[in-house]
Amino acid sequence: MGLRKILDNYKVHFEKGGKFEKFKPAFAGIDTFLFVPNHTTKRGAHIRDVIDLKRLMIIVVFALIPATLFGIWNIGNQHFSQLSGSDMSFMNLFLYGAMKFIPMVIVSYAVGLGIEFYYAIKRGHDVNEGYLVSGILIPLIMPVDLPLWMLAVAVVFAVIIGKEVFGGTGMNIMNPALLARAFAFFAYPSFMSGTKVWVAEGLHNDAISGETILGKLAEGHAVDKIYSTYDMFMGWIPGSVGETSVLMIGIGALMLLISGVASWRIIFSAILGGAFMAFVFNTFAVDGNQLMAMPWYQHLLVGGFAFGIVFMATDPVSAAQTTKGKWIYGFLIGVFAIMIRVFNAAYPEGVMLAILLLNVFAPTIDYFVVQSNIKSRKKRWENAKKA
Amino acid sequence: MSKDIRIKKGLNINLYGEAAQEVADAPKSKIFTINPPEFLGVTPKLLVKEGANVLAGEALFYNKDNDRMQFVSPVSGVVTEIVRGERRKVLSIMIEASTTISYKDFGTTDVKSASKETIIEKLLTSGAWAFFNQKPYEIIANPNETPRDIFISGFDSAPLAQDYAYTLKDDAKAIQRAVDALAKLTSGIVYLGVQAGIASVFDKIENVTRFKVSGVHPAGNVGVQINNVSPINKGERIWTIKPADLVIIGKVLSEGKFIANRTIALVGSEVKNPKYYKTMIGADLSQLIADNVSNDNVRIISGNALTGSNITDSKVLSYTDNTVTVLPEGNNYRFFGWMPWLTGNKRFSMSRTNLSFLMPKKKYVLDTNLNGEERALVVTGEMEKVIPMDIFPMQLIKAILVKDIDKMEALGIYEVAPEDFALVDFTNTSKLEAQDIVRYGLDIMVKEVG
Missing domain, CATH: 2.40.50 (OB fold (Dihydrolipoamide Acetyltransferase, E2P))
Structure with a gap:
């Protein structure tokens, strides 16, 4: 094959002693993206499963496509539906959304991959595939009007402080994409929360109100008349780019669950936890707290809940690693997401904080699960000694 | 009869080139x-x-x-x-x-009346002790110790492994004699794991505690059986012996000769007529391979595709192996080869990131390509799917990598063998060399704890 020959011709310059020896990780990153290498097994089992990290990560990217396409359309939809007399044709909405969203994707990938390549070259290791997913996740969980430079700073923070300082992909404690959002949330609150940011141009155009459902509820307004449960499920509501359509997220979730890439235990137990908490609040709702009174099934549909538990909580690196641990981890994410949402009106986006919190506690959960195995083993030893 | 066990976690990898039930003489090795x-x-x-x-x-x-x-x-x-x-x-x-084999005579042993010491002495001087494996650590057993129990797995569940029900069908006498001798070496029980639903020579062996094993590979691994029947505790010793080696041990005792005959299965997709051959321990298989394999770009493995050793250059049958597997080398590039859900009979995955999961019965021609590059551990829960033991495999591997002896011990290193982690080698996304790591951990423990 021609392309293979071209790559082989250039490869020599990147090998030991070649002109660009230092840049080998960068070259290898591109080479192994195009071709699965000819490496054969040298030790251990002679045959290997066809799965690798690239295959895994690309499935997550595929699973994000429905939510991404919908999000792009919804950017236009939210914007133009508030301006009377707009052209509401699909193409117009979609193109408008694309013009808003694609620069965010480019910035996210360019900055993130740039840092990844820099560290790969500096440390002389292979470029990891982790950022393939983070790169698209980050713009999907941001408000559409976030200035690109803020997005870039958030990406820098997430990749360096969230990942590289711990040693790179696989070593991070918290989910990098969520960390980017948390960084932007606390660093640039006026662009990340409030009543104006969730619809394109809301900041500059007074005709547009960009308030989310959760934002309205937090302020004590009822939203029943504006949005139905059906709207919430379909996703034609304001919000971060990718988070609104539970239907599209559900299609992605199906891909992740069928392929086995995401842990069904985490997703299922998080839904269970969220439903449980919301149900408890429904039961004990006090007058005037609209968030407590919001039906539990609507709690699961609005905000970043669905997106968070499908694409963020399931990140295997920052989640609990043991089977029992995954149940506990997922359930607590659901519980805390709704609890933070309801009790702290300043942070209606509880799911982000809940996942980050549980990311930090995941090793502790695993510790206790593993410890019970250790204890039962030691007990067995003791019994054997007695006998 | 002990309680029967059923192995649910694990994986059967169906490869092309299973041995037909037919035995021929291999070309004589010089x-x-x-x-x-x-x-x-x-x-x-x-x-x-x-x-x-x-x-x-x-x-x-x-x-x-x-x-x-x-x-x-x-x-x-x-x-x-x-x-x-x-x-x-x-x-x-x-x-x-030499053209005809002359044997050193060790004299026959009446197992029934012989003492434990006489039997051990006989096995040590005759070379038969080489077949006694000790758990923990997977090393040759120490004859000065008394094992808690002795375990024999009567079948091999690895890909394309030899079918003992066929190859050992005429060896009941030698096996019985060996088992009688083993019974004198332990203070406990001689356990024999037999494959549920398959009649074999082991059904008639006496003086053992038999249990039936069903399920997927690694059901045939003796370590898996031990873990499910009576796990090893700290300080205990368990000896294990492979079924075909029982025949050599039995003959040492009955005939006083070390008869190094082996019936090997020559298997794999690159073998023209996969079947059984009679040869001997340490034999040079060059001629046999030349007669049966026409492709040059192959890997020849003494043992099975998961745990065997590469003998492409030497073509020498290893001491305790009785399978030789020939697979295509995978030293080629694949354009966008990581794209999910593209499938064929050359790609197989335990995960559902490949369509092979829809065809569980299909046979595959798998090559030796690594199918990706080594990466940090990202995916969790996949090792647990192929380790049917009460063990946290990833945590154990991490404990080994940081050489934390207390943790290795607490997480059950005494209970594992490299072969039990062969499927982790195969299935893990990060291309981690689990068997190597476990061996490394066992070596540390031998030195530090012994």
Whole structure:
């Protein structure tokens, strides 16, 4: 094959002693993206499963496509539906959304991959595939009007402080994409929360109100008349780019669950936890707290809940690693997401904080699960000694 | 009868090239090779020099730590070459076989009346001790210790493995004698795991506690069976012996000769007519391979595709192996080869990232490509799917990598063997070399704990 020959011709310059020896990780990153290498097994089992990290990560990217396409359309939809007399044709909405969203994707990938390549070259290791997913996740969980430079700073923070300082992909404690959002949330609150940011141009155009459902509820307004449960499920509501359509997220979730890439235990137990908490609040709702009174099934549909538990909580690196641990981890994410949402009106986006919190506690959960195995083993030893 | 076990976690990998139930004589080997490094836990001290004449069963070297433990020549002939490596470590001993084999006579042993010491002495001097494996650590057993129990797995569940129900069908007498001897060596029980629903020679063996095993690979791994029947505790010893080796042990006791005959399965997608061949321990298989394999770009494995050793260059049958697998080398590039859900009979995955999960019965021609590059551990829960033991495999592997002895112990390193982690090698997304890591951990534990 021609392309293979071209790559082989250039490869020599990147090998030991070649002109660009230092840049080998960068070259290898591109080479192994195009071709699965000819490496054969040298030790251990002679045959290997066809799965690798690239295959895994690309499935997550595929699973994000429905939510991404919908999000792009919804950017236009939210914007133009508030301006009377707009052209509401699909193409117009979609193109408008694309013009808003694609620069965010480019910035996210360019900055993130740039840092990844820099560290790969500096440390002389292979470029990891982790950022393939983070790169698209980050713009999907941001408000559409976030200035690109803020997005870039958030990406820098997430990749360096969230990942590289711990040693790179696989070593991070918290989910990098969520960390980017948390960084932007606390660093640039006026662009990340409030009543104006969730619809394109809301900041500059007074005709547009960009308030989310959760934002309205937090302020004590009822939203029943504006949005139905059906709207919430379909996703034609304001919000971060990718988070609104539970239907599209559900299609992605199906891909992740069928392929086995995401842990069904985490997703299922998080839904269970969220439903449980919301149900408890429904039961004990006090007058005037609209968030407590919001039906539990609507709690699961609005905000970043669905997106968070499908694409963020399931990140295997920052989640609990043991089977029992995954149940506990997922359930607590659901519980805390709704609890933070309801009790702290300043942070209606509880799911982000809940996942980050549980990311930090995941090793502790695993510790206790593993410890019970250790204890039962030691007990067995003791019994054997007695006998 | 002990309680039966069913193995649910694991994976059967269906490869092309299963051995037909037919036995032929392999071309006669002229040179036989014994590789002392194969005997783990043994420091070899040579007893012969180049040019020495040896009988079949005559000692070639002994264990420095226990000089009663001898390792013997499979054939009679002349020692032609002794290959040494760094620091004069003995790597291999080559023997040119005489035309007819003459055996060293160890005298017959009446197992029923013989004492434990007599039996051990006989097995040590005759070379049969080489077949006694000790758990923990997967090393040659220490004859000065008494094992809690002895375990034998009566079948092999690895891909394309030999079918003992077929190859050992006429060896009931030798096996029974060996088992009778084993019963005297332990203070506990001789356990025998048999495959549920498959009739074999092991159904009639007496003086053992039998249990039935069903389910997927690694159901046939003796370590998996031990873990599910009666797990090893700290400080305990368990000895294990492979079924085909029982025949050699039995014959040492009944005939007084070390008869190194092996029936091997020559298998794999690159073998023209996969079937069984009669040959001997340490035989040079060059002619047999040349007659049966036409493709050059192959890997020849002594053992199975998961745990065997690469003998593409030497073509020498290892001491305790009885399967030879020939697979295509995977030294080629694949354009966008990581794209999910593209499938064919050359791609297989335990995960559902490949359509092979829709066709569980399909057979595959798998090559030796790594199918990706080594990465940090990202995916969790996939090791647990192929380790049917009460163990946290990833946590154990991490404990080994940081050489945390207390943690390794607490997480159950005494209960595992590299072969139990072979499927982790195969299935893990990060291309981690789990068998190597477990071996490394066991070596540390032998040194530090012993």
